[in-house]
Amino acid sequence: MVQFLSKPTTTFTPKPTPFATFVFIIILCILGFYTLHYPHSSVPTSNSRNASRFQHIFLLSASNYTISSYLRILTQHPHLAGTKPASDTTNYVLNHFKDLGLETRVVNYKTLLSYPVYASLSAHFSDGSFVDFPLTELSGSEQVGQDVVPPYHAYSPSGSAHAKVVFVNYGREEDYRTLGMFGVNVSGCIVIARKGDVLSRGAVVQGAAANGALAVLLYTEGDKFRKGFERGTVMRGIGDPLSPGWAGVEEGESLELEDSEVLKRFPKIPSMPLSIETAETILDLLGGARVPQEWTDTLRSRVMGVGPSPAALNFTYQGEKKVATIQNVLAIIKGMEEPDRYVLMGNHRDAWTYGAVDPNSGTAALLDIARRYALLLRFGWNPRRTIILCSWDAEEFGMIGSTEWVEQNLVNLGSKVVAYLNVDCAVQGSGFFAGATPQLDNILFEVTKKVKDPDSEGATLYEKWAATAGNSNIQRLSGVNSDFAPFVHHAGIPSVDMYYGRDFPVYHTAFDSYKWMIEHGDPLFQRHVAVAGVWGLLALHLADDPIIPFNYHSYVDQLQGYASILSNLFNGTISMHPLTMSIQELASAAKEADDELKKLRFDEAAGDFVELKRRALNDRLMLVEKGFLDADGLPGRQWFKHLVYGPSADYESKLVFFPGIADSIYQSTRMNQREGRAAIQHEIWRVARAIQRAAYALRGELT
Ligand SMILES: *[C@@H]1O[C@H](CO)[C@@H](O)[C@H](O)[C@H]1NC(C)=O
Ligand SMILES: *[C@@H]1O[C@H](CO)[C@@H](O)[C@H](O)[C@H]1NC(C)=O
Ligand SMILES: *[C@@H]1O[C@H](CO)[C@@H](O)[C@H](O)[C@H]1NC(C)=O
Ligand SMILES: *[C@@H]1O[C@H](CO)[C@@H](O)[C@H](O)[C@H]1NC(C)=O
Ligand SMILES: *[C@@H]1O[C@H](CO)[C@@H](O)[C@H](O)[C@H]1NC(C)=O
Secondary structure: OOHHHHOOOOOOOOOOOHHHHHHHHHHHHHHHHHHHHOOHHHOOOOOOOOHHHHHHHHHHOOOHHHHHHHHHHHOOOOOOOOOHHHHHHHHHHHHHHHHOOOEEEEEEEEEEEEEEEEEEEEEEOOOOOEEEOOOOOOOOOOOOOOOOOOOOEEOOOOEEEEEEEEEOOOOOHHHHHHHHHOOOOOOOOEEEEEOOOOOOHHHHHHHHHHOOOOEEEEEOOOOOOOOOOOOEEOOOOOOOOOOOOOOOOOOOOOOOOOOHHHHOOOOOOOEEEEOHHHHHHHHOOOOEOOOOHHHHOOOOOOOOOOEOOOOEEEEEEEEEEEEEEEEEEEEEEOOOOEEEEEEEEEEEOOOOOOOOOOOHHHHHHHHHHHHHHHHHHHOOOOOOEEEEEEEEOOOOOOOHHHHHHHHHOHHHHHHHEEEEEEOOOOEOOOOEEEEEOHHHHHHHHHHHOOOEOOOOOOOEHHHHHOOOOHHHHEEOOOOOOOOHHHHHHHOOOOEEEEEEOOOOOOOOOOOOOHHHHHHHHOOOOHHHHHHHHHHHHHHHHHHHOOOOOOOHHHHHHHHHHHHHHHHHHHOOOOOOHHHHHHHHHHHHHHHHHHHHHHHHHOHHHHOOOHHHHHHHHHHHHHHHHHHOEOOOOEOOEOOOOEOOOOOOOOOOOOOOOOHHHHHHHHHHOOOOHHHHHHHHHHHHHHHHHHHHHHHHHHHOOOO
16 A cells, blocks of 8 residues: 555545435435336337436436545555456456446456566766666655556566667657768667657667667656656567467467567567656766757757767666466346347556556446446346446556457457447546547437536537537547557457547556546546546447447548548559449448438338348448458558558558558558559558448348
8 A cells, every 4th residue: 555545635435425325315216206207118119118218317327426436446556467456456346346236257368468577777987987777766755656566668578788878769760860860870779769659669669679779768758747657568569479369268379488479579679668857867968969950849858969878878677477367357237139239348457556547547437337337227227238348457568358358259249249438548637539430420429418528517528529620529549559459450340439638647657546636637536427428328329229320421431531631642643443432332331221220210110020120230230340351451460450440560651541551652662663553552452342341241232
């Protein structure tokens, strides 16, 4: 237990206060009254129920008190995946679901994790003097984070380097080229880099190794929390490295640590995060060539020169890679009419430190949704489709818990899941952000119209968020930065991701604590309530609406937008015709689906077998996203199957869609003109065929 957590900062105890309980009794009474006065008989389906009534009850049952109490308990101690405290957190979540009477399941995997053993860093000057740099957030009397794992990069190899240091900006290829122009060669040096948006940690280290560096020190710029070290993984790709492409189950196939497939996922040189404070001390030691203007324009710290430094750094890191058991916890609310159709809500539970923002603001929201769903069940709600609340493990090491589960259940997930709704760092600050595959845009807007904006009196979240900029407010899910990645990129499942605020200053540091949340992130827990509202309501619609609320016109619009960006880029040198034709096919399939949907909405217009007709349409609506998958995947990264959304290998690419095309554009620069164009044209055809498959899936008829 950490000291500042034991000082009471608010008056309530971890259990809901008498006041909160009182509020609930009142709400229960009101709802009970409601139930009596709106008997079920008013709806014609067999499982007579009024979905909008339950949505109403769901909204009424929101409580910032319960959410804050869950968060407080979840963040009492650090719970790094694979450690003893993490299993306490697992049990807390599991027991919460059980206490609510929900059916639960714990799914275990054996996966390779990584922990630090020892690290040191010192500077040695020509006169024989030296300085030791502290590699910890522990500061004298404060004793912040005593039980927190020391700063490290998961899966960094162990190693030492005694060498001069060079500043390499973000560590991009172009940064090394710039250094080359100044005659600076990092071969045999330690490099220090600032972390930017474009390169993952692993890519920074890989780039440094490719340029001959011996080790990497990486810091994240910012004004506050200068003492914070940003932990993180440097593994490439996602999922358990010992079971790439399949689930790491007990008794299952597991590669040797020395297998080349495993080794290629890890960097070749050691690395370490630095706090801004430590990084600046090192940057002050540099001399050598002046820092280029393009770098200083965005630099937040003073950098004396790019180096190499006159002083040598002595850096040592020792870590251990260890096979550990990780645990996904699931709570299942069985659907009444279509139990074999699933709506998944997921959040990871493991944290680098206390995890108040990352990820347990999302966990607290998930636990509160469970509480509220349990309440609905008591009022007679039976969802039409099955809802599963998923609490993933080991996301921080590379989305391992969710990826293993997706790999293990690929066929069932691909054919039966309506959508996956992800929330990771639910509350990082102010302002709502959402990402989605485009068929979910509309329902996301509809739901935000029903949820109160947490930061402005009397306004809905929609009014503050989407009303002005429309669907350009919704990002797309090409990034590989949370658990939606395996669902979208590997399984082709329509997905949503959402959060409040971004770029929070305590990210992956010992300061990501309950204290930070109540002082900065969400003092009144109303943003938590808002996220839980959108999240829970989205799932209610996807589970209860007789016709799944997907709109493929948004997908068509989005694809048309992408095609016109490409066509401007290619300037007529590449034929866009295949792409344009396939998008037109999807557009006409979307229109036909729309007409059918209108007929099936009301029983009277639908004719016989209306339920089966709806189910058939729903299946087609669900399958469309699978059309975008390609068995061969992205060239060189075959695990990534989705040809519309996925990570591009070329970080400089401005395209956040069609990753295969983006890669071919990059590769074409290294080919002669004819070959280059042919490579791009081939990728265009692949995407066109994928869109065509999606159109066929929506139409549902064989050619
Ligand atoms: C369904 O519930 C809503 C909201 O509670 C209510 O306004 C509506 O009258 C109900 N409809 C029926 C048919 O009971
Ligand atoms: C940097 O130095 C190494 C070793 O001396 C050498 O192999 C390499 O070619 C140099 N790189 C450049 C870009 O000059
Ligand atoms: C560098 O650090 C390591 C580990 O702390 C230590 O064993 C070694 O003696 C140091 N080397 C020098 C030259 O100080
Ligand atoms: C819940 O919200 C109310 C109203 O904004 C506020 O007065 C109260 O302090 C909040 N409770 C918690 C635990 O944040
Ligand atoms: C695109 O076309 C314009 C005018 O037709 C020309 O000026 C420009 O250089 C072309 N760009 C490329 C990348 O081919």
